[in-house]
Amino acid sequence: MTLQQIIDAALLRLNKDEAGNPFSPESMTGVFRNASLDVYGSMVKQVMSISAQNNMPPEQIISRYFNELTRFMFRIDGSVIGGDVTIPSTSDRILSVFSRGLEADIDLVDPNTFDKRRTDILSPDPEGNPFATEIGGTLRVIPNNMSGGVLITSLKVPEEPYYDYCLDSGLNAVYMPVGSKLVDSGGQLNLVDSSDVLIRSNVTHLTGSDGYVSNSIELDWDESAHPMFVDYLLSDGAVNLREEFPYGDANKQS
Amino acid sequence: MDLHDIVRILSYFIKGSGHNISLSPDEFNRVLDLASIRLFRDKLGIGEVDSQLDLEEYYGVDHYNDNSLRRFKVDYKNVNGTGLPVTDGYADLPDDYFFPDTLFYRYVKDGVAKKKRVRILTSQRWNHLMSRDLLRPTLKDPACRLVGDRIEFYPTNMSFIDFTYLRRPAAPVYGVDYTGGYPKYSSGGSTQLEWGDEDIVSIIFMVLRDLGVSAQKQDVAVYADKLKTQDR
Numbered sequence: 001m002t003l004q005q006i007i008d009a010a011l012l013r014l015n016k017d018e019a020g021n022p023f024s025p026e027s028m029t030g031v032f033r034n035a036s037l038d039v040y041g042s043m044v045k046q047v048m049s050i051s052a053q054n055n056m057p058p059e060q061i062i063s064r065y066f067n068e069l070t071r072f073m074f075r076i077d078g079s080v081i082g083g084d085v086t087i088p089s090t091s092d093r094i095l096s097v098f099s100r101g102l103e104a105d106i107d108l109v110d111p112n113t114f115d116k117r118r119t120d121i122l123s124p125d126p127e128g129n130p131f132a133t134e135i136g137g138t139l140r141v142i143p144n145n146m147s148g149g150v151l152i153t154s155l156k157v158p159e160e161p162y163y164d165y166c167l168d169s170g171l172n173a174v175y176m177p178v179g180s181k182l183v184d185s186g187g188q189l190n191l192v193d194s195s196d197v198l199i200r201s202n203v204t205h206l207t208g209s210d211g212y213v214s215n216s217i218e219l220d221w222d223e224s225a226h227p228m229f230v231d232y233l234l235s236d237g238a239v240n241l242r243e244e245f246p247y248g249d250a251n252k253q254s
Numbered sequence: 255m256d257l258h259d260i261v262r263i264l265s266y267f268i269k270g271s272g273h274n275i276s277l278s279p280d281e282f283n284r285v286l287d288l289a290s291i292r293l294f295r296d297k298l299g300i301g302e303v304d305s306q307l308d309l310e311e312y313y314g315v316d317h318y319n320d321n322s323l324r325r326f327k328v329d330y331k332n333v334n335g336t337g338l339p340v341t342d343g344y345a346d347l348p349d350d351y352f353f354p355d356t357l358f359y360r361y362v363k364d365g366v367a368k369k370k371r372v373r374i375l376t377s378q379r380w381n382h383l384m385s386r387d388l389l390r391p392t393l394k395d396p397a398c399r400l401v402g403d404r405i406e407f408y409p410t411n412m413s414f415i416d417f418t419y420l421r422r423p424a425a426p427v428y429g430v431d432y433t434g435g436y437p438k439y440s441s442g443g444s445t446q447l448e449w450g451d452e453d454i455v456s457i458i459f460m461v462l463r464d465l466g467v468s469a470q471k472q473d474v475a476v477y478a479d480k481l482k483t484q485d486r
Contacts, residue, residue, distance in 0.1 A: 083435050118436045120276035121428065122265040126436050143434030 001226045002218055003032060003163050004175035010233035025173035028163035035232040036158045036219060043069055044093055044155060058095040059153060068225040069155065076152040083144025087137050091154040097139065099130050101148025106141060107131040118142050158220035166191055166203040174200045176214035184210035255451045255478060257428050258439045259485075260286070263458055263478055267469045275465055279428045279437050287425045289460035290447055294423055297323055298353060322453050323420065327355060330417040338417040343410030347403050350421040357405075358416040359396050372407065372415060373397040384408065423448050451478065 001009070007028065043066050050065070051058040062069045073095065078085035087094070097106040107129065109117065114133035117123050132141040141150065164176040166189075179194030182205060189210065191199045205212060219229060261282065268275050277285070330338050330348065337360065338345045357372035370393070375383070380399040383389045391397035391408045398407045407415070429443025447454055455478055459471045 116276050119278040121261050121279055121282055121430075121437055121439070122268055122275065122277050125438075126434065127438075142436050145434050 001223060002175070002177055003028065003161060003216065004177070006032075006219070006226060006229050007175075007233065009230045025163065025165045028165075029161065031233065031236055032161040032163060032219065032229070035229050035236070036161060036221070039221075039225070039228055039232065040069075040072070040158050048093075062095075068222055071220075071222060072155045072158060074154060074156060076154060078139065078150045078152050080141055080144070080146055080149060083141055085132075085139040085141060085150055085152070087134065087139055087152070087154070089137065090156045091152070092157045093155045094134060094139070095153045095155060097132055097141075097153075098151040099141075099146050099148065100151060101146050102127065102130055102143075104128065104130055106150065109133055111135060114140065114142075159217060161219050162215050162217040164214045164216040166200075166205040166208070168200050169202045174203060176216055178214060178216050178218060180214045180216075182208050182210060182212040255454045255482070256441060256446055257282075257286075257426060257444050258441070259478070259481055260447075260454065260458055261428070261439070262481060263474065264461060266477060267462055267474065268465065268467050271467045271469070273465070273467055275467070279430050282428050283426055285461050285464055286447070286457065289457040289464065290423050290426065290449065292460060293449070293453060293457055294323070294326070294352070298420075322450060325448060326352070326420045326423060328419055328421045330419070337414030338405075340405075340407055340412050340415055343407050343412075345405045345407065345415065345417075347400075347405060348419070348421075351419050352422040353420040354400065355418040355420060356416075357398060357418075359393070359412050360414065360416060361393070369416065370394060370396055372412075375399045377401075380406075451482075454478075 047058050047061045047066055047069065050056070050061050054061075059073070062073070072092075074090075076088055076091065078087075094108060097108060098104070099106050109131055111133045114131065117131060118126075123129075126142045130141060130143060130146060132139050134140075139150070139152070165173045166176060166182070168174050174191060176191060177193060177199075180191055180199060181194075182189045182203065183192055183196075184190075185201070188202045189204065190201045191203045193199055219226065221229070264277075328348070328350070333348075338357075354374050357374065358369045359372050360367065360369045362368070373391070373396070375397050377399055380397065383391060383397065393409055393412070396407065396409060396412060398405050400406075424445055424447075426447050427443070427445035428437075429440040429445075430437035431440045431443070432438070447457065449457065452475075455471065455475045458478070459469065459474050462469045462474070
């Protein structure tokens with residue numbers, strides 16, 4: 001679904017309920033950005049919570065209950081230099097770390113536990129049970145002289161959507177799909193798609209003129225997740241939903 | 255059983271009990287040393303001295319037949335080549351001194367070497383004898399008392415004393431190598447406990463008790479045996 005299709009689906013339900021506030025086009029980019037981040041943040045929070053409660057790796061929770069997040073997972077080959085591994089800025093949440101040299105999973109702990117454990121002789125031998133903590137953009141590992149590097153599995157934040165639009169002669173907002181552009185035709189601007197098929201004639205854009213290409217960015221989510229955003233928009237439009245958010249309770253999906 | 259084995263046993267019982275206790279090498283050294291000293295005192299029976307009596311009646315060599323304490327016995331002359339030097343009735347206690355064993359005064363009479371045992375008195379007994387001319391110790395029946403880090407003798411004209419004592423058990427040191435950024439055990443840099451395995455089990459039991467971990471001494475002994483068998 002494009003951003004406009006999601007809006008239309010939400011409007012359809014708004015009209016059905018005859019309630020809620022209309023969406024202004026200038027607010028849509030912010031609304032979609034918030035929606036994307038909220039849905040992502042909510043899912044990640046639940047993944048980490050279920051993982052901690054059940055002592056299961058977060059990746060396992062994602063593949064079992066939050067498949068929508070798999071597209072945001074990526075792997076990093078990191079080098080250990082002086083016990084530190086630089087984490088790419090694209091990484092939002094580290095899910096797991098594996099030591100290639102020790103051929104063992106690295107236990108991710110909070111900084112307090114890390115400091116306590118690194119001096120604790122009662123803890124399992126770090127040679128067989130390596131551990132690490134994230135401090136700033138760095139992953140600090142023990143043993144700090146491990147060779148072979150580490151493999152980090154991480155989540156990145158979804159790309160931010162952008163709703164670009166123009167106005168037709170009746171001052172109605174017209175969504176500019178990805179790849180669409182404005183072309184001058186006999187002194188008036190027309191909106192055409194990437195194949196130059198006319199979408200709407202005689203439009204105006206806040207900043208764009210002839211040759212302007214849409215800056216729209218679609219949601220960085222699988223289609224299967226899009227219904228969540230329809231519900232999100234409804235909620236944002238002050239509509240009381242009769243059904244719960246599908247992402248509201250992961251345990252119900254099991 | 256070395257210090258690494260002790261850590262493994264402690265870890266087994268502490269983690270098994272669900273306690274979230276951690277020990278740095280320094281903390282481990284301290285709790286272990288305390289338990290070692292406590293065992294030493296327990297074996298000596300310190301704390302049960304009757305101040306009216308001579309210490310040696312309680313703590314002479316014949317009174318600690320526990321072989322485990324004999325390893326701590328030191329003959330001053332064997333270590334230093336001479337008897338304990340006495341100046342003006344006072345002698346400094348050796349640095350590793352923990353508890354007195356026996357003191358003898360050597361002298362030559364009519365060309366014959368003789369020695370007299372020097373009684374070790376409590377201060378109360380000492381003061382009592384010194385306050386009476388007829389009871390005051392003589393070279394035929396010399397006496398001493400422990401004052402701070404010195405021994406006070408009477409008569410004061412004795413010059414060298416054959417002195418045996420119990421030294422303090424060596425403080426354990428868990429040697430570590432920080433190459434990997436954490437304290438990895440290094441047997442080379444360690445000072446082991448100077449006790450036999452049976453006594454070490456008692457020490458581990460004391461440490462667990464000090465840390466608030468409930469365990470049966472018998473279970474500690476069984477697990478220690480199990481580890482020993484595994485490592486063979």
